[in-house]
Amino acid sequence: MGNIVVLVKASLNPEIVRQNPDGTFDIDYTPLKISDVDRNALEEAARLRQVFGGKVYSVTVLTWGPLRAREKDLRLAVQEALAKVADEAFVVADESIIPGDYTVTANVIAAVIKKMGLNPSLILAGEASIDESTYQIPGRVAAKLGLPYVGYVKRIREVRGDRLVVERDLEDYIEVLEVPLPAVLSVTQEVNEPRPPTLIQIRMASRKPIHMLTLKDLGLDVKRQRSILDMRVVTVSRKQVLIEEASMEKAALKLVEYLEKEGVLRF
Amino acid sequence: MGNVIVVSQRPSDAGELVGLARSIGDPVIVAFQDSAERVEELLSYGYKVYRVKSSRPEVLAKAISTLYNELKPKLIVGPNTRNVKDAMAWVAGLHDIHMAPDVAGVRVEPDGIVYKRGFLSERVTMTVKAPYPAIILVNPRVAEPAPREGVGELIELNVGDTMVRVLEVKAKELSGVNLEAAEVIVGVGRGFKAKEDLSMAFELAKLLGGQVGGTRPIAADLKWLPEDAWIGISGKRVAPKLYIAIGISGAPQHMSGVSGSKVIVAVNKDKSAPIFKQADYGVVADLYKFIPALIDVLKRRRGST
Numbered sequence: 001m002g003n004i005v006v007l008v009k010a011s012l013n014p015e016i017v018r019q020n021p022d023g024t025f026d027i028d029y030t031p032l033k034i035s036d037v038d039r040n041a042l043e044e045a046a047r048l049r050q051v052f053g054g055k056v057y058s059v060t061v062l063t064w065g066p067l068r069a070r071e072k073d074l075r076l077a078v079q080e081a082l083a084k085v086a087d088e089a090f091v092v093a094d095e096s097i098i099p100g101d102y103t104v105t106a107n108v109i110a111a112v113i114k115k116m117g118l119n120p121s122l123i124l125a126g127e128a129s130i131d132e133s134t135y136q137i138p139g140r141v142a143a144k145l146g147l148p149y150v151g152y153v154k155r156i157r158e159v160r161g162d163r164l165v166v167e168r169d170l171e172d173y174i175e176v177l178e179v180p181l182p183a184v185l186s187v188t189q190e191v192n193e194p195r196p197p198t199l200i201q202i203r204m205a206s207r208k209p210i211h212m213l214t215l216k217d218l219g220l221d222v223k224r225q226r227s228i229l230d231m232r233v234v235t236v237s238r239k240q241v242l243i244e245e246a247s248m249e250k251a252a253l254k255l256v257e258y259l260e261k262e263g264v265l266r267f
Numbered sequence: 268m269g270n271v272i273v274v275s276q277r278p279s280d281a282g283e284l285v286g287l288a289r290s291i292g293d294p295v296i297v298a299f300q301d302s303a304e305r306v307e308e309l310l311s312y313g314y315k316v317y318r319v320k321s322s323r324p325e326v327l328a329k330a331i332s333t334l335y336n337e338l339k340p341k342l343i344v345g346p347n348t349r350n351v352k353d354a355m356a357w358v359a360g361l362h363d364i365h366m367a368p369d370v371a372g373v374r375v376e377p378d379g380i381v382y383k384r385g386f387l388s389e390r391v392t393m394t395v396k397a398p399y400p401a402i403i404l405v406n407p408r409v410a411e412p413a414p415r416e417g418v419g420e421l422i423e424l425n426v427g428d429t430m431v432r433v434l435e436v437k438a439k440e441l442s443g444v445n446l447e448a449a450e451v452i453v454g455v456g457r458g459f460k461a462k463e464d465l466s467m468a469f470e471l472a473k474l475l476g477g478q479v480g481g482t483r484p485i486a487a488d489l490k491w492l493p494e495d496a497w498i499g500i501s502g503k504r505v506a507p508k509l510y511i512a513i514g515i516s517g518a519p520q521h522m523s524g525v526s527g528s529k530v531i532v533a534v535n536k537d538k539s540a541p542i543f544k545q546a547d548y549g550v551v552a553d554l555y556k557f558i559p560a561l562i563d564v565l566k567r568r569r570g571s572t
């Protein structure tokens with residue numbers, strides 16, 4: 001039926017947030033990792049590839065610099081996509097689009113898909129990235145390519161000819177939808193249980209092609225719209241008192257005593 | 268006329284959005300989904316109301332896109348629902364304009380909008396300036412609600428059909444629990460091995476006069492709790508006096524939902540669990556041994572007073 005494109009982001013890792021002495025966010029020293037929900041998108045691609053019968057491509061746009069310092073993290077994320085399911089990876093790393101901008105990223109992804117002739121029947125993405133979490137890139141890409149878009153897919157039920165039947169997860173209800181292909185879907189964490197790639201898959205991945213691209217290769221000239229004025233680390237000042245007791249009763253008594261002092265227990 | 272488009276999905280979201288829009292320019296309202304069914308409430312703000320009788324984001328997107336071409340607005344504002352996010356992403360992509368959801372503060376400048384939003388599960392606050400036109404989806408309580416003292420004009424917007432077909436709509440089973448108002452919340456995570464074991468958490472919550480909430484995997488994936496008990500960046504944001512996290516690792520996406528708690532207690536058997544760095548009191552213990560002991564102590568204490 002056709003090819004599958006999976007959007008994979010190397011996101012800043014929210015578990016390792018580095019701070020400058022003046023309280024601003026030290027973006028350059030905060031590592032990147034594959035955005036968690038993209039693993040669900042890759043797993044779904046692996047599940048569907050038999051039915052689709054075509055190739056699987058991953059597309060990654062680097063949004064955080066400095067470029068040289070990001071090479072290793074970027075490679076790890078892309079190699080996970082290759083190990084898991086992708087036959088080829090397309091990576092756009094270009095100083096001129098760092099730091100990222102949503103309009104720019106969407107234009108770049110759409111350009112990769114068109115100019116590289118990926119010709120997808122399905123484009124899969126995670127519902128949101130773990131750094132910016134703006135939930136907008138898949139929808140933007142769909143608009144740019146003139147394709148239908150369904151966000152928050154929690155289950156791909158079946159492939160019915162050139163259509164998919166999916167469940168879309170809303171705040172207080174679920175929609176069962178029939179989507180004509182080609183289409184763009186964003187999936188939630190509940191869509192599947194991603195399995196890490198096996199050792200053999202990881203070894204095979206090193207032989208698969210990674211196409212490194214710049215805006216020039218894509219013949220693209222897009223302007224960043226936002227200027228980031230400030231990024232400040234939110235300080236958590238919790239007391240961090242540890243209670244370690246062999247006797248559970250003692251531990252419980254200690255905790256209750258602390259909580260009474262805090263005035264948060266009512267009897 | 269109409270240089271700020273206000274998108275409303277539920278009548279209750281409109282007041283603050285219209286309030287914000289009025290402080291920036293001249294609003295028109297687009298009534299979608301529930302709001303399209305109850306336009307009288309929206310007409311009372313005294314502005315033009317365009318009705319989009321649909322619950323499909325692509326229909327909303329097409330309607331906004333049509334209005335966008337006609338009115339050339341400088342700003343589109345809306346609530347942070349999944350439907351509105353999806354629709355606005357599409358509009359932003361089609362017209363190549365800046366869009367930001369989950370905005371926690373806005374300032375208007377002559378040459379652009381300055382806004383604040385959480386970044387990295389709200390561990391970082393980002394301040395951004397973007398040129399007009401832009402799309403901003405705003406959190407509750409960012410703006411003062413507008414007064415309802417006018418008579419607006421109703422205009423029906425028909426933009427045709429969609430490529431996506433709705434086969435079925437299933438309501439979710441929600442418990443109606445109001446975690447936002449709870450003073451004590453017992454939070455449960457994947458440290459619990461079976462749904463039945465949550466009875467310990469419910470007993471503890473009852474003793475403390477509180478409610479039970481949980482992490483995303485517990486509510487959305489395992490469905491051991493209803494989805495309105497899901498706490499975190501993609502669930503509820505809570506601010507109890509006491510939050511007791513049991514068998515929860517402390518992922519940033521969960522912790523951003525409880526950052527407003529006065530006191531945070533963590534119970535986890537893994538001493539290196541990240542939650543201990545984000546808690547006031549951390550008990551390093553197996554929950555299956557510790558929670559029954561805590562319940563015992565509380566019962567005795569209560570009996571003696």
Ligand SMILES: Cc1cc2nc3c(=O)[nH]c(=O)nc-3n(C[C@H](O)[C@H](O)[C@H](O)COP(=O)(O)OP(=O)(O)OC[C@H]3O[C@@H](n4cnc5c(N)ncnc54)[C@H](O)[C@@H]3O)c2cc1C
Nearest residue numbers: 456457458482483499500501502514515516520521536554
């Ligand atoms: C875009 C996105 C949005 C998300 N939104 C949310 C959200 O809104 N809310 C949310 O909660 N998560 C959210 N997540 C998921 C989040 O990243 C974590 O996966 C999740 O919070 C982990 O849940 P947990 O702590 O219950 O499970 P785990 O991380 O598996 O932690 C279980 C913990 O229990 C401890 N444990 C195990 N056995 C015992 C025992 N016997 N006694 C004591 N302790 C024990 C373990 O040591 C471990 O620390 C989101 C993720 C993404 C990518």
